[in-house]
Amino acid sequence: MSSCLEAEHSPIFVNGPIVVGAGPSGLSVAACLSNRGVPSVILERTDCLASLWQKRTYDRLKLHLPKHYCELPLMEFPKNFPRYPSKQQFITYIECYAARFNIKPVFNQTVEKAKFDVVSGLWKVKTQDCVYTSKWLVVATGENAEPVVPDIPGLKNFYGPVVHTSAYKSGSEFANRKVLVVGCGNSGMEVCLDLCRYNALPHMVVRNSLHVLPRDVFGLSSFGIAMTLLKWFPLKLVDNFLLLLANSSLGNTDRLGIRRPKTGPIELKNATGKTPVLDVGAISLIQSGQIRVTVKAITKKGAKFVDGQEMEFDSIILATGYKSNVPDWLEENGFFTKEGMPKTPFPNGWKGENGLYTVGFTRRGLLGTVFDAVKIAEDITDQWMKSEGPLSASNICSSWGTPSPCIVHFHFNKS
Ligand SMILES: Cc1cc2nc3c(=O)[nH]c(=O)nc-3n(C[C@H](O)[C@H](O)[C@H](O)COP(=O)(O)OP(=O)(O)OC[C@H]3O[C@@H](n4cnc5c(N)ncnc54)[C@H](O)[C@@H]3O)c2cc1C
Ligand SMILES: NC(=O)C1=CN([C@@H]2O[C@H](COP(=O)(O)OP(=O)(O)OC[C@H]3O[C@@H](n4cnc5c(N)ncnc54)[C@H](OP(=O)(O)O)[C@@H]3O)[C@@H](O)[C@H]2O)C=CC1
Numbered sequence: 312m313s314s315c316l317e318a319e320h321s322p323i324f325v326n327g328p329i330v331v332g333a334g335p336s337g338l339s340v341a342a343c344l345s346n347r348g349v350p351s352v353i354l355e356r357t358d359c360l361a362s363l364w365q366k367r368t369y370d371r372l373k374l375h376l377p378k379h380y381c382e383l384p385l386m387e388f389p390k391n392f393p394r395y396p397s398k399q400q401f402i403t404y405i406e407c408y409a410a411r412f413n414i415k416p417v418f419n420q421t422v423e424k425a426k427f428d429v430v431s432g433l434w435k436v437k438t439q440d441c442v443y444t445s446k447w448l449v450v451a452t453g454e455n456a457e458p459v460v461p462d463i464p465g466l467k468n469f470y471g472p473v474v475h476t477s478a479y480k481s482g483s484e485f486a487n488r489k490v491l492v493v494g495c496g497n498s499g500m501e502v503c504l505d506l507c508r509y510n511a512l513p514h515m516v517v518r519n520s521l522h523v524l525p526r527d528v529f530g531l532s533s534f535g536i537a538m539t540l541l542k543w544f545p546l547k548l549v550d551n552f553l554l555l556l557a558n559s560s561l562g563n564t565d566r567l568g569i570r571r572p573k574t575g576p577i578e579l580k581n582a583t584g585k586t587p588v589l590d591v592g593a594i595s596l597i598q599s600g601q602i603r604v605t606v607k608a609i610t611k612k613g614a615k616f617v618d619g620q621e622m623e624f625d626s627i628i629l630a631t632g633y634k635s636n637v638p639d640w641l642e643e644n645g646f647f648t649k650e651g652m653p654k655t656p657f658p659n660g661w662k663g664e665n666g667l668y669t670v671g672f673t674r675r676g677l678l679g680t681v682f683d684a685v686k687i688a689e690d691i692t693d694q695w696m697k698s699e700g701p702l703s704a705s706n707i708c709s710s711w712g713t714p715s716p717c718i719v720h721f722h723f724n725k726s
C-alpha cells in the first residue's frame with residue numbers, strides 16, 4: 312500500500328462504496344456492483360479471501376446445505392462439484408468468483424473505526440494505515456467475526472490445552488486423548504465426530520435443548536425438503552414433518568441427553584438464529600457410547616458430571632460459537648444491537664441511514680447473504696448513477712483489478 316503511506320493524513324476518496332470484509336458477503340456485494348458497472352473498495356483484515364473458511368475452520372469441513380443453497384449471486388458452482396462441496400472446493404469457488412468479477416480487495420487492512428461525518432456527508436473509515444472516505448459503507452464482517460470464549464468456572468486453572476474450534480484443524484493430535492468438547496452446535500458435533508475418527512475420546516457438554524436433524528433422508532437433503540415444502544405448507548406443519556423424519560431416522564434424542572426445544576427447528580432458526588444440528592454421523596457415535604454427553608463443572612484436571620462423577624481430561628475444545636465485531640469499530644446511532652447485529656429483522660436489516668448497509672447478518676447463512684447483496688447493489692447503483700455517475704477510469708479507486716486502482720485525495724477539516 313505505498314499509496315497509503317504517501318497519503319499520510321489525507322483520506323482516500325472511494326468513488327463507490329467501501330466494503331468491510333472480503334468473505335462471501337463482501338465479495339457478493341462487490342460482484343453485484345461490478346456487474347452493474349459500479350466500483351467498490353473492499354478492506355480485509357487478513358491476507359486472503361474468505362478468511363473464515365481458509366484460516367479458521369477444520370480440515371474435514373464440508374458445506375452442510377446442498378451447494379444450490381450456498382451459491383453466491385451471478386455464478387453457479389461447477390457441475391462436477393458434489394452435493395456438499397468440501398471446504399477446499401468452496402475456497403476454490405470463492406477464488407474463481409473474485410477472479411471472474413475482477414475483485415481485488417485491499418488486504419491486511421483492519422478497519423479500526425468507521426464514522427459518518429455529517430459535515431462532508433461521507434463515511435470515514437480508518438484502518439491501521441489509512442483513512443478511506445465514501446458516501447456508502449457496507450458492513451460485511453460477518454456473524455462469525457470473533458470466537459466466543461466464555462468465562463467458564465475453573466477453565467483458567469485447567470492444566471491442559473484449551474482450543475476454540477476456530478483454531479482446531481483435525482483430531483490427529485488427539486489420538487487416545489480424553490477431550491472435553493464444550494458446546495453442541497454444528498461445530499461441537501462435527502469436532503466430536505472428527506476426534507472419534509482419530510481415535511480420541513470426546514465428551515461433549517450439552518447445556519440447553521437443541522434440534523438435531525438428519526442431513527439427508529431417503530437420499531434427499533432435509534433442508535431441501537423443508538425449503539420445497541415451505542412453498543406450499545405453513546411453517547409449523549413443515550417443522551412437524553421434519554421432526555417426524557428426525558425421530559424416525561435418529562430415534563429419540565432425549566434419551567441421549569439431547570432435549571428438543573418446544574419450538575420447531577426452522578421456526579427457531581428464523582426467530583433466534585439458533586441453527587439446528589444437521590447430523591452427519593455424530594448421533595450414532597453418541598448412541599454407541601463413543602461420544603459421551605453432559606458435564607457439570609470444569610475442575611483443575613478434568614470435569615465433574617451431573618451424576619457427581621469426576622473425570623480427568625487431557626484437552627478442552629471450546630465449540631462455543633462466534634460473535635460479530637461491529638461494535639468494536641463502527642460508531643453509529645442505534646442501527647446495530649450491542650451484540651453487533653442489525654436491530655431490524657430479516658428481510659429489512661440490510662439498509663441503515665446515511666448510506667450504511669449490512670450484508671450477511673440475517674442468520675440465514677449464504678442464502679441470506681445473496682438476498683442482502685442483490686438488494687444493496689440495486690440500491691447503491693441507483694444512487695451512484697444519479698449522483699456520482701461513472702467517473703473517468705483514471706479517477707477510480709476501487710477493488711477492481713483494471714484499471715489499476717488510483718487514488719483521489721480529498722482534504723477534510725478535522726471535526
Ligand atoms: C464452520 C462454519 C461452517 C459454515 N457452513 C455454512 C454452510 O455450509 N452454508 C451456509 O450457508 N453458511 C455456513 N456458515 C455460515 C457462514 O457465516 C457463511 O458461510 C459465510 O462465511 C458468511 O460470510 P460473510 O462474508 O458474511 O462472513 P465471513 O466469512 O466471516 O467474512 C467476513 C470477513 O470480514 C473480515 N473482517 C472482520 N472484521 C474486520 C475488520 N474490522 N476489518 C477488516 N476486515 C474484517 C474477516 O477477516 C473475514 O474475511 C458456516 C459458518 C461456519 C463458522
Ligand atoms: N458443516 C457446516 O456447514 C458447519 C456449519 N457451522 C455453522 O457455523 C455457525 C457456528 O456454529 P457453532 O460454532 O457450532 O456455534 P453455535 O453458536 O451454533 O453453538 C455454540 C454452542 O456452544 C454452547 N455454549 C456457548 N457457551 C457455552 C457455555 N458457557 N457453556 C456451555 N455451552 C456453551 C451453546 O449452547 P447453548 O445452545 O446452550 O447456548 C451451543 O451449543 C452456525 O451457523 C453453524 O451452523 C458450524 C460447523 C459446521
Ligand SMILES: O=C(O)C(=O)Cc1c[nH]c2ccccc12
Pocket residue numbers: 375376534577580586587589674675676677678
Ligand atoms: O450453516 C449455517 O449456519 C446456516 O446458517 C445455514 C442455514 C440457513 N438456514 C438454515 C436452516 C437450517 C440449517 C442451516 C441453515
